[in-house]
Amino acid sequence: MKEFTFEQVNEASLIPFFPHVSAYSSAVPLQHNKENDLWIVIDSKVYDLSRFAALHQLVVSVSYLRRVSVSGKDATNIFYGLHRQEVLLRPQYTRLVIGKVKGEEETIKIPPPGTISKVPYAEATWLKESHRTFHKATRIFFEEVIRPEALRCEENGKRISQEVVDKLSEMQVTAMRMGPGKHLQGRKLMGGTVKPEEFDYFHEYIINSEMSRFGTRGFMDGMLNGAVISLPPVLKYASPELYNKVVPEVLSGKKFISLAITEAFAGSDVSGLQTTAIREGDYWIVNGTKKWITNGTFSDYFTVGCQTDQGLTVLLIERTEGVNTKAIKTAYSSTAGTAYVTFDNVRVPVGNTLGKVNKGLSVILSNFNHERWVIICMALGAQRVVVEECMKWATQRVVFGKPLSSQAVIRSKLAKMISRVEACQNWLDLITHQMNNMTHEQVSDKLAGQIALCKQFVTKCARETAEDATQVFGGRALTTSGMGKVIENYHRTSGYDSILGGAEDIMRDLGVRQAMKKMPKNARL
Ligand code: HEM
Numbered sequence: 001m002k003e004f005t006f007e008q009v010n011e012a013s014l015i016p017f018f019p020h021v022s023a024y025s026s027a028v029p030l031q032h033n034k035e036n037d038l039w040i041v042i043d044s045k046v047y048d049l050s051r052f053a054a055l056h057q058l059v060v061s062v063s064y065l066r067r068v069s070v071s072g073k074d075a076t077n078i079f080y081g082l083h084r085q086e087v088l089l090r091p092q093y094t095r096l097v098i099g100k101v102k103g104e105e106e107t108i109k110i111p112p113p114g115t116i117s118k119v120p121y122a123e124a125t126w127l128k129e130s131h132r133t134f135h136k137a138t139r140i141f142f143e144e145v146i147r148p149e150a151l152r153c154e155e156n157g158k159r160i161s162q163e164v165v166d167k168l169s170e171m172q173v174t175a176m177r178m179g180p181g182k183h184l185q186g187r188k189l190m191g192g193t194v195k196p197e198e199f200d201y202f203h204e205y206i207i208n209s210e211m212s213r214f215g216t217r218g219f220m221d222g223m224l225n226g227a228v229i230s231l232p233p234v235l236k237y238a239s240p241e242l243y244n245k246v247v248p249e250v251l252s253g254k255k256f257i258s259l260a261i262t263e264a265f266a267g268s269d270v271s272g273l274q275t276t277a278i279r280e281g282d283y284w285i286v287n288g289t290k291k292w293i294t295n296g297t298f299s300d301y302f303t304v305g306c307q308t309d310q311g312l313t314v315l316l317i318e319r320t321e322g323v324n325t326k327a328i329k330t331a332y333s334s335t336a337g338t339a340y341v342t343f344d345n346v347r348v349p350v351g352n353t354l355g356k357v358n359k360g361l362s363v364i365l366s367n368f369n370h371e372r373w374v375i376i377c378m379a380l381g382a383q384r385v386v387v388e389e390c391m392k393w394a395t396q397r398v399v400f401g402k403p404l405s406s407q408a409v410i411r412s413k414l415a416k417m418i419s420r421v422e423a424c425q426n427w428l429d430l431i432t433h434q435m436n437n438m439t440h441e442q443v444s445d446k447l448a449g450q451i452a453l454c455k456q457f458v459t460k461c462a463r464e465t466a467e468d469a470t471q472v473f474g475g476r477a478l479t480t481s482g483m484g485k486v487i488e489n490y491h492r493t494s495g496y497d498s499i500l501g502g503a504e505d506i507m508r509d510l511g512v513r514q515a516m517k518k519m520p521k522n523a524r525l
Contacts, residue, residue: 002099033066041074044104047096080396084483114140121418122388124425135206137193141171142210154216157334159298160223169253177228179204183235201435208374209381215486217493218333220378226258226295229371230303233314233363237354257301260290260341261364270364277306277313284315284348296325296339305364312360315348322346332493366444372455372501376428379458379497382490383421386469389486413468420461427454449514456507459498466491
């Protein structure tokens with residue numbers, strides 16, 4: 001790389017600059033600070049903005065850029081008060097670099113993919129080496145493969161590409177997101193970073209939280225969250241024939257599946273579902289409508305809750321004649337594939353029944369525990385990212401001549417955010433540890449209430465943190481691009497976690513009812 005002395009870059013720095021006297025009228029010829037000859041220095045690199053300055057005029061006048069270029073300092077702090085680091089990585093801007101300042105070195109390094117942040121409270125502190133290794137490998141994969149796709153899909157609203165789905169399958173990400181179990185046997189997890197028999201819920205937690213690092217909440221659901229909530233009943237309750245057909249198709253990314261329980265008629269009140277399944281020989285005839293079905297627009301299979309003669313029954317329904325889906329417009333990106341699903345006299349083989357006839361409520365309820373736990377992990381991952389964004393912004397943003405962090409009111413907001421995220425993490429870690437040591441039945445019996453309460457606690461904290469972060473970022477938190485774009489997405493979409501998988505009030509109620517059920521009959525004050 002070509003090297004310049006600072007004087008060569010910025011000869012005007014030799015001249016005292018008085019804002020009220022036009023430096024440009026000075027008799028001394030100035031270099032590289034003219035409209036068509038404009039250089040600036042950002043973190044030791046010299047950028048030639050001669051042509052770009054005119055394009056950039058929409059947001060900053062050329063005369064201001066000229067002032068920056070002659071201010072006698074470099075423009076690093078000014079730049080980072082207005083731009084995210086990623087701006088400098090865009091190819092059209094890396095081309096503006098024409099050299100570096102002699103004797104100076106970069107101080108703000110762009111972290112390579114996989115870097116675990118050193119910003120305090122930006123990361124969970126993992127206990128075991130196996131989790132740390134897995135965390136690093138997962139982060140590299142997500143930053144290299146998932147991030148560009150997440151940003152693209154969140155913006156254009158298109159579903160995840162088959163190319164990326166194939167890469168998820170190659171790394172066995174979708175299989176791992178079903179949790180530990182025999183479905184992982186013989187698979188090479190995240191390139192062999194962890195053995196199938198060693199894989200536990202902390203590894204799964206890592207995947208879930210890594211998904212939330214890009215400020216792309218719609219894409220998180222679009223990244224096959226439908227499968228995460230609908231395939232477990234197939235894994236647990238399908239006949240061997242059904243299992244052997246459907247599970248390999250879904251885990252290899254060839255087919256897509258979603259959970260179709262919620263209806264316009266019945267949301268959290270699962271027992272009030274109105275979709276019916278009536279037995280006719282070897283088939284069920286299914287009629288009804290489902291709403292808010294994540295990934296529904298592109299699913300090939302649906303795990304469906306239906307009313308049967310004496311209760312609920314869960315069926316696996318293939319997209320065949322009589323199954324129709326229609327996209328629903330929501331506050332987040334349509335990349336999630338949220339849909340209405342209608343079943344109009346759909347013939348479903350009896351062999352597609354999941355669990356016992358009329359006993360579907362327990363299938364649905366026990367499946368909710370894993371779903372809610374996944375939502376907690378994702379919501380918490382996103383909360384950490386917001387803490388990191390706020391810590392960085394509070395340090396680099398200068399107002400009234402001082403960094404934002406020098407304001408006590410900002411530090412107080414940071415203190416609240418940090419306390420929330422750490423409290424949530426502690427509760428989640430404890431639940432996850434228990435899940436690692438319990439059977440599916442024990443989790444249903446002992447942890448359903450705790451998971452529900454933890455979910456409402458984490459999502460409530462998320463909403464409070466979204467508010468605080470918005471105040472910290474100010475107007476920038478209201479735009480979908482630029483410095484506050486992650487906060488904008490979080491503020492707009494953090495409510496999803498507090499509704500999907502069970503609304504906050506319902507979670508609170510469920511948690512307490514579960515506790516009441518277990519009150520010893522003879523407990524007295
Ligand atoms: C290599 C040099 C630079 C490049 C490539 C660059 C590029 C950009 C881009 C792409 C944006 C849009 C940000 C977004 O929405 O993501 C932007 C915004 C902006 N830039 Fe620059 N810029 C450079 C230097 C500067 C300098 C030196 C200044 C000021 C002295 C400046 C002032 C601004 C301002 C005021 C905005 C609007 C920020 C906002 O809306 O919050 N830029 N720049």
